[in-house]
Amino acid sequence: MQDVNWTALIIFILLFAFITWLGFIAAHWRKGDLDQLHEWGLGGRRFGTIITWFLVGGDLYTAYTFIAVPALAFGAGAIAFFAVPYTIMIYPILFLVFPRLWHVCRKHNYITPADFVRGRFGNRWLALAVAVTGIVATMPYIALQLVGLQVVIGALGVPSSGYIGDLPLIIAFIILAAFTYSSGLRAPASIAIVKDILIYITAFAAVIFVPIQLGGFGKIFAAVPEAKRLLAAPGVHSTGAYGYYATLALGSALALFLYPHSITGILSASSGHAIRRNAALLPGYSFMLGLLALVGFFALAAGVGALPEYAAGFKQFGPNFAVPALYLHSFPSWFVGIAFAAIGIGALVPAAIMSIAAANLYTRNIHREFINAHPTDRQESQIAKWVSLIVKFGALIFIIFVPTQFAIYLQLLGGILIIQTLPSLMLGVYTRWFNDWALFVGWAVGIAAGTAMFVAVNSPNYPLKIGDFTFPGYTALYTVVLNLAIAIVLTPLFNAAGGKRIDETAAADYHA
Numbered sequence: 001m002q003d004v005n006w007t008a009l010i011i012f013i014l015l016f017a018f019i020t021w022l023g024f025i026a027a028h029w030r031k032g033d034l035d036q037l038h039e040w041g042l043g044g045r046r047f048g049t050i051i052t053w054f055l056v057g058g059d060l061y062t063a064y065t066f067i068a069v070p071a072l073a074f075g076a077g078a079i080a081f082f083a084v085p086y087t088i089m090i091y092p093i094l095f096l097v098f099p100r101l102w103h104v105c106r107k108h109n110y111i112t113p114a115d116f117v118r119g120r121f122g123n124r125w126l127a128l129a130v131a132v133t134g135i136v137a138t139m140p141y142i143a144l145q146l147v148g149l150q151v152v153i154g155a156l157g158v159p160s161s162g163y164i165g166d167l168p169l170i171i172a173f174i175i176l177a178a179f180t181y182s183s184g185l186r187a188p189a190s191i192a193i194v195k196d197i198l199i200y201i202t203a204f205a206a207v208i209f210v211p212i213q214l215g216g217f218g219k220i221f222a223a224v225p226e227a228k229r230l231l232a233a234p235g236v237h238s239t240g241a242y243g244y245y246a247t248l249a250l251g252s253a254l255a256l257f258l259y260p261h262s263i264t265g266i267l268s269a270s271s272g273h274a275i276r277r278n279a280a281l282l283p284g285y286s287f288m289l290g291l292l293a294l295v296g297f298f299a300l301a302a303g304v305g306a307l308p309e310y311a312a313g314f315k316q317f318g319p320n321f322a323v324p325a326l327y328l329h330s331f332p333s334w335f336v337g338i339a340f341a342a343i344g345i346g347a348l349v350p351a352a353i354m355s356i357a358a359a360n361l362y363t364r365n366i367h368r369e370f371i372n373a374h375p376t377d378r379q380e381s382q383i384a385k386w387v388s389l390i391v392k393f394g395a396l397i398f399i400i401f402v403p404t405q406f407a408i409y410l411q412l413l414g415g416i417l418i419i420q421t422l423p424s425l426m427l428g429v430y431t432r433w434f435n436d437w438a439l440f441v442g443w444a445v446g447i448a449a450g451t452a453m454f455v456a457v458n459s460p461n462y463p464l465k466i467g468d469f470t471f472p473g474y475t476a477l478y479t480v481v482l483n484l485a486i487a488i489v490l491t492p493l494f495n496a497a498g499g500k501r502i503d504e505t506a507a508a509d510y511h512a
Contacts (some may be wrong), residue, residue, distance in 0.1 A: 058353075069292055260291040
């Protein structure tokens with residue numbers, strides 16, 4: 001790796017010190033009793049439109065996103081742009097579904113998605129399935145935030161292998177654990193404002209100044225091989241890359257707001273109107289994501305992959321090093337420090353929210369449901385705080401001792417798993433028609449089929465064969481359709497067999 005870039009490193013450290021201070025003083029922002037779980041884990045449900053916009057945006061657009069999407073464009077080409085339509089499709093879903101979820105959760109003091117499922121369907125095992133799925137899907141996501149942090153630390157010239165290489169990650173996560181424990185969701189909410197401002201500055205600087213350096217967009221696209229500019233044409237009996245692109249966009253859109261950290265950000269809003277306004281405002285992040293995907297093409301056009309000074313970085317991090325290499329190549333050291341700090345801080349914000357979301361799920365839907373049914377408010381919040389530490393420590397151990405590629409595979413599998421909660425959660429917001437045990441069986445079959453399909457091809461892209469035709473597509477979308485079909489078929493059969501239907505919510509609870 002290149003020598004330490006001291007100017008960039010000092011700016012990086014100063015910005016990290018600033019957000020550390022901000023994370024700790026956030027405990028006094030909109031002060032509440034942090035011995036109550038809804039105050040610690042949901043910020044007291046008091047975040048307005050602007051704070052929710054920064055929080056949800058900071059939650060969904062992670063450090064790994066800002067590294068991985070351009071890296072995919074750099075390495076694989078046009079398929080990376082599935083992220084743009086997918087992040088556009090999610091906002092109508094946000095507008096229609098999640099204000100209803102917010103209202104019913106506020107009415108009944110539900111803190112997690114599994115709380116809602118427990119109340120709506122009256123089945124503790126279905127709620128447990130939703131909780132465990134959420135925790136399992138979130139854990140590798142937290143670990144992958146460290147990948148973005150590892151890449152930028154390595155790009156600064158700091159050794160990134162061995163015990164010395166692990167030290168910066170350990171320090172960063174000790175800081176993260178400390179301010180999350182003390183401030184709860186208020187910490188990532190306050191830091192998200194700084195992180196997103198820095199990310200926007202970084203993205204717009206790249207889109208404005210790098211094309212000027214490279215001679216304009218025409219020369220940039222001319223320098224990108226046609227095989228990467230366009231999706232490969234489908235074969236005679238296959239939808240090819242077109243089918244994968246479309247199903248990946250749709251399946252990802254359906255899955256994204258089912259992740260516990262997404263729902264945590266939404267439930268922290270002060271009103272359903274704040275959520276609807278965010279559905280209109282959040283596409284600003286989609287615009288930025290499109291710009292970031294273009295950065296992968298900028299890196300191709302700049303030829304950073306062939307420059308000897310970056311050979312060690314690409315050898316260690318692969319295409320993930322494309323963005324850091326481009327910034328090192330194109331900008332002065334002081335701006336590189338700002339850009340890398342933006343990416344590094346972009347790891348801490350979602351990691352904090354994810355760990356809080358996982359802790360909330362364990363506390364409410366495992367510990368309270370199966371271990372201690374009547375904890376005090378202080379006991380409940382304390383359990384969540386300790387679990388959030390354990391979750392972060394587990395993610396840190398995972399990324400230090402397990403090959404990064406394994407964490408990436410688990411995160412890809414996470415999308416296939418979390419989408420199986422769609423029928424009980426997203427459709428449950430609209431209807432109680434489904435039988436709870438039918439939903440449970442559908443979930444179990446979806447989980448089993450999705451895992452088997454993923455393992456069979458070692459990829460989230462499964463070549464579904466129907467007769468002589470092959471439909472390569474996102475496994476998550478195929479398996480949630482199977483899940484839903486089973487729930488629809490079994491519901492009248494299970495209802496006919498009898499059993500008490502429980503629903504502690506009422507129609508009026510879903511509206512203002």
